Amino acid sequence: MKVKIFLNGEKIEMEINPLKRLIDVLREDLNIKSVKEGCGEGECGSCMVIINEKVYNSCLIPVGSVNNKKILTIEGIENKKILKEIKRRLKDEFQCGFCENGMLISLYALFKKKRKPNKEEIKEAISGNLCRCTGYQNIVNKLKIWKNS
């Protein structure tokens, strides 16, 4: 099937098996390595991407269903002010880092939608990102005192 996506602002057209998971298309066909496969069942959030402004687990999405949609990964938002600020605040927080990209995607989508989320909203935003070493508390604490610049 012919699938057209707008990946990090770039229009990409490809002839591809529509059932191939978006995570596999990104990693294998498009060299996007920031999306990681943890559980492959939508539980861990390390494959998180933004599609048309909302977050999704790319392991649960057949690429045929995102035809004509806008997809963002870390690679496409690296230079965005919001992401830079999130990363600055979370500097040295992540330990092993496996969940980091997924967490950053979830947080970026949240802050993009709402500049001053409260503690509960931050917690909810990363509730689908499984972290087993850094913990959530530091991330929430470092971000809740966000000063609007």
Place this chain on the structure above:
Amino acid sequence: MEEFIIPKSLNEALRIMSEMDVEPFAGGTDIMVKYRYDKPAKPFLFIGDLKELRYVKDDGEYIRIGSSTTYSELLENRNIDKIFKEIIKKIASPSIRNRGTIGGNICNASPAADTLPFLYGMDCEVQIVSINNSRFIPIKDFIISPKRTLILKNELLKEIRYKKEKFNKYFYRKIGLRNANSLSKLSFFGCARIKKNIIEDIRISMGAVSPVVAREREIEKMLLGLDKKGLNSIKEEIIKRYEDIIHPIDDQRSTAEYRREIVLRILNYFLENIYII
């Protein structure tokens, strides 16, 4: 043969279903896990993006929800009751709620499906359509047993509707291992309309303690018209009646004993606190 068919309209989807054997695919949050290692036997029919299936309407009498409406869309819609939103917020995580649909939750017919206790409590009906037919069925008749519904091969679930009824007491508990991304060990939904301490109406439904949601109008009727004292005098009997209708099982998430014990304790709590909830 196409493995992933994307119809442009509901009519086209129904026409395809009348001509060939396909598996409807809305959000796919369950399907993608199911077919992670196995090749699907039938082509998927992608109905997740059909606008005709993504809506929430209030027509004065009913709240009507299109089957491919996602949990996130329900949370954002002002026509959806506060209690239903509280229930939905406890389902999975934001990214799954952006994708998972209410129709999928119903058609998968899992005993642990989190929207079902509420929908049973609201006497919800589902609209089943095919290319030349449409019918409304009460949800309690639609779901036959775990993973089995009345839907035929050429039919789609189009709409979920429930009457706008006013209750002044709402109560919901979900028991799972953690707040996000946990499947229910069991769940409990109760609501009531109480005026001057008299129970005018009451609904009680329990999830994941039976093959299908446990709700029994006959038991609820025993509570109608009762005041505090009356309720207290038959409380034990009511609990006993519910104990008789539930059939919890042991599985990877919990044990039959735990489920029975906890759901009856929650029932007890609900009945004891119904006036102050």
